[in-house]
Amino acid sequence: KAGVTQTPRYLIKTRGQQVTLSCSPISGHRSVSWYQQTPGQGLQFLFEYFSETQRNKGNFPGRFSGRQFSNSRSEMNVSTLELGDSALYLCASSLNQGLREKLFFGSGTQLSVL
Amino acid sequence: DAKTTQPNSMESNEEEPVHLPCNHSTISGTDYIHWYRQLPSQGPEYVIHGLTSNVNNRMASLAIAEDRKSSTLILHRATLRDAAVYYCILKTSYDKVIFGPGTSLSVIP
Numbered sequence: 001k002a003g004v005t006q007t008p009r010y011l012i013k014t015r016g017q018q019v020t021l022s023c024s025p026i027s028g029h030r031s032v033s034w035y036q037q038t039p040g041q042g043l044q045f046l047f048e049y050f051s052e053t054q055r056n057k058g059n060f061p062g063r064f065s066g067r068q069f070s071n072s073r074s075e076m077n078v079s080t081l082e083l084g085d086s087a088l089y090l091c092a093s094s095l096n097q098g099l100r101e102k103l104f105f106g107s108g109t110q111l112s113v114l
Numbered sequence: 115d116a117k118t119t120q121p122n123s124m125e126s127n128e129e130e131p132v133h134l135p136c137n138h139s140t141i142s143g144t145d146y147i148h149w150y151r152q153l154p155s156q157g158p159e160y161v162i163h164g165l166t167s168n169v170n171n172r173m174a175s176l177a178i179a180e181d182r183k184s185s186t187l188i189l190h191r192a193t194l195r196d197a198a199v200y201y202c203i204l205k206t207s208y209d210k211v212i213f214g215p216g217t218s219l220s221v222i223p
Contacts, residue, residue, distance in 0.1 A: 099206075103148075
């Protein structure tokens with residue numbers, strides 16, 4: 001079974017631009033969540049989608065948004081990029097939503113904002 | 115908000131047991147404790163999870179304190195492939211995922 005696939009692997013943008021990251025979950029998984037990883041703040045939860053609906057959101061500004069499609073694939077968008085948005089963005093999928101569900105992570109998209 | 119704390123780094127000799135601690139004193143009654151590990155250039159990988167009772171699987175054991183304010187991940191025989199950053203995570207009743215700062219484990223041959 002293929003794992004979680006994130007594209008692109010690397011991305012370079014300039015301040016003020018917007019970016020869209022893509023995540024394809026493991027086949028059959030219905031929940032997708034997104035995380036930001038930086039050296040200073042560590043891993044932080046962005047949001048979770050289940051059945052095309054955002055179920056929860058972390059403490060990030062409205063510039064960070066996402067969506068989930070009917071095939072469970074998900075996209076994350078960051079508008080008006082700031083230097084501090086440079087990070088590794090990780091996507092994880094799980095079979096269902098819930099506290100006991102194991103998360104399966106992709107390798108991430110490394111975003112650099114210049 | 116719930117929070118977890120972990121030592122920044124730990125060392126272990128190969129083939130010896132490793133005990134990785136995590137404090138989560140603000141844990142709520144229904145929050146689950148998860149452990150993941152992350153190798154360089156990879157996303158985190160699931161290790162184990164539990165609620166109240168101690169748990170064992172083929173990778174590790176999880177010992178949860180009776181008051182649930184701390185837990186310990188136990189690797190029974192460390193190998194060089196176990197060198198990674200280990201994250202203690204709370205999955206809360208509000209469906210938030212709260213990561214600890216991670217412990218970087220070095221395994222000495």
